[in-house]
Amino acid sequence: MSNHLNFSQHNQEYATTFDKGGLALPPAKKYIVVTCMDARIEPASQLGIELGDAHVIRNAGGVAKEALRSIVISQRLLGTREIAVFHHSGCGMLSFTTDHLRRVVKEAEPDNAAVAEAVEDIHFLEFADLQESVKSDVKFLQEHPLILKGTEVTGWVYHVETGKITRII
Numbered sequence: 509m510s511n512h513l514n515f516s517q518h519n520q521e522y523a524t525t526f527d528k529g530g531l532a533l534p535p536a537k538k539y540i541v542v543t544c545m546d547a548r549i550e551p552a553s554q555l556g557i558e559l560g561d562a563h564v565i566r567n568a569g570g571v572a573k574e575a576l577r578s579i580v581i582s583q584r585l586l587g588t589r590e591i592a593v594f595h596h597s598g599c600g601m602l603s604f605t606t607d608h609l610r611r612v613v614k615e616a617e618p619d620n621a622a623v624a625e626a627v628e629d630i631h632f633l634e635f636a637d638l639q640e641s642v643k644s645d646v647k648f649l650q651e652h653p654l655i656l657k658g659t660e661v662t663g664w665v666y667h668v669e670t671g672k673i674t675r676i677i
Contacts, residue, residue: 531560539563539590540582542645544570548668549596555673563588569601570594571633572645580654589659593645594673595638596666606632638665642676 541551545566551557557564563582565575572579572593582588613627635641642663649661663677 528559534586535560535562535582535588537561538588539592540565540579540588541592541594542566542570542572542575542579543594543666544568544596544599544601546596546599546668548598549594549666551594554666554671569599569633569635569641570596570645571601571641572648574633576652576654579649583656583659589656591649591655591659591661593642593649593661593663594666595642595645595664596668597638598668599638601632601634601641602636602638604632604634606630606634609634639676646677 539561540563541555541557542565543549543551545568549566551564552559563578563586565578565582567574570593579588579591609632610627610630614624617623635644642665646661646663649655649659655661662675665674665676666672667674
């Protein structure tokens, strides 16, 4: 069954009690959470983020380099001044290399030259060590010229097994 078939029904239920239409565009608490797209990660309830509080930027692995475009928009146009990077235990980004994934994609379509060429242009930004990946992302943001000076950048690990967080940096 296609999941999208339930979107309208679920949205109608949501909209019956929705009362947040007057929220301002900039996030009220002026911070960003960069985290993984993993379905086990739900930053709002896990971190106490209310609708309108923060920008939550998600991608595979919660990689800061891939989130940079959104961070610049958030800071320069919408006033955020703090960034929290959250990676998590059991992350799929720990389980492969770019070369391996490129082979998987090419082998799935062995006669498709366009796919083979396109996948070579992507670095999947995987990592081998969870804590080091957090430190590396924090350092990347702290040193990047497009991140506003004075931005507080912290790094965290969310433990999917317990629901708890640990500050790394």
